[in-house]
Amino acid sequence: MSLFSNASVLLGKELRTEFRSRELLTTTVVFILMVVVLFSFTFDPTREESRRFGPGLLWLAFLFAASLMLQPGFLREQTNDTLSALRLSVSDPFAIFLSKLCANTLFLLITELLLLPVFAVLYNVPLFGVVPQLALVLFLGSLGLSVTGTTLSAISAQARMRELLLPLLLLPLLTPLLIASTEATAALFAENPTLRWDWLAFLIAFDVIFLTAVWLFGEYLLEE
Amino acid sequence: MTLPESRRIGLRFENIDKRYGGLFALRRVSLEIAPGECVALAGRNGSGKTTLLRIAARLVRPSAGKLTFSPTHTEASPAAMTAGFVAHATMVYDELTAEENLLLFARLLAIAKPAERVEKLLRDVGLLERRDSLVRTFSRGMRQRVAIARALLHEPAVLLLDEPSTGLDPQGVNWLAETLWRLHGSGCTILMSLHGESEISALATRGIRLDAGSVAADSQTGGSLRSILTFASA
Helix, strand or coil, X not given: CCXXXXXXXXXXXXXXXXXXXXXXXXXXXXXXXXXXXXXXXXHCCCHHHHHHHHHHHHHHHHHHHHHHHHXXXXXXXXXXXXXXXXXXXXXXXXXXXXXXXXXHHHHHHHHHHHHHHHHHHHCCCCCHHHHHHHHHHHHHHHHHHHHHHHHHHHHHCCCCCHHHHHHHHHHHHHHHHHHHHHHHHHHHHCCCCCCCHHHHHHHHHHHHHHHHHHHHHHHHHCCC | CCCCHHHCCEEEEEEEEEEECCEEEEEEXXXXXXXXXXXXXXXXXXXXXXXXXXXXXXXXXXXXXXXXXXXXXXXXXXXXXXXXXXXXXXXXXXXXXXXXXXXXXXXXXXXXXXXXXHHHHHHHCCCHXXXXXXXXXXXXXXXXXHHHHHHHCXXXXXXXXXXXXXXXXXXXXXXXXXXXXXXXXXXXXXEEECCCCCCCHHHCCEXXXXXXXXXXXXXXXXXCHHHHHHHHHX
């Protein structure tokens, strides 16, 4: 069975278990909504301040969402040693990683989709004119968050102090991605919105490099 | 179903070491298991039975030595060497139903007519009426039945069982013994870890006792099968 057939079967399992329990989505959405609402009431930013600080706050919220969401990905597979069953059943272990990556990216995008209207209203940032460009930036940034986060989740799941390990490893690695995503988003929130191709190119390069590295070395990530 | 000769697989462990940090789980283990053999592994807790089974399943890489597969004795695993593995943990998802679990693995293993195969196995393990129940609502014994059904999905040429009767009631143990008897008769190679004598150990054609990660006794080279199995449980 091909890599993509295996990955799609596993993605179906990921979606079924999440939409059945709604554990990850519910907790993450509630948490980051609270972050955005609390910041809004604490600082009460003007429209100009929102344009300047909003993108950073937005990506910080997405980072919180990702670190909450990504940890259980491989941890859940440890409970009944289902990861071993998957490794015995798939022809290419990368299928396991690919399905988790797709699921995590999808869950992150759903969370962002729910957060953005609230952010636009609370921070008085008009988004209507830049929706397609913003969607592109969000997709590339979220993919980068998911690739690194899913990789580190696989590494940390087998370690002691795993709850501490993931954020500790994740934050330094994601710093360049967060800077690029924030800059690209800030350019879209400006008075005269523009799509910054230099930052987009950086995001694409980040995603491709990490995805290729995981594809090459993914087999070792899943070993005991 | 009888496995054709070309699908029968033997295993050869050559000077296998497995270290976890400075601790040896296995130390210079050399064994040859012929195609179609039914081997019982005995030994006290921590003697290395589980590690040996996980190496045989290629879930764990040995620190030294090599595992090869006969008849060609190649390190590259033959396509048929997707072992059926029943571990300590159930290796099934609590959040899925019994049927969803088996269908998931049947699809990953590219089994033809997966729904029919799953229905047959659910009937065999006595869980057809509970097919739509989430596994987390099952007792330990019922979960073990799902775990065994998962391992048998693709009619494996090699079956690895780590204390397979855990949690099973007497009827379950009888069913498992009958199933293993049938599989052994069909040419399936079976390697199982056991504690003491039971209906299941009666199937074994060979007994191996591990002690502190090394082979301490092998009924093929000396010692009776019964004494090897009972010593470990003493």
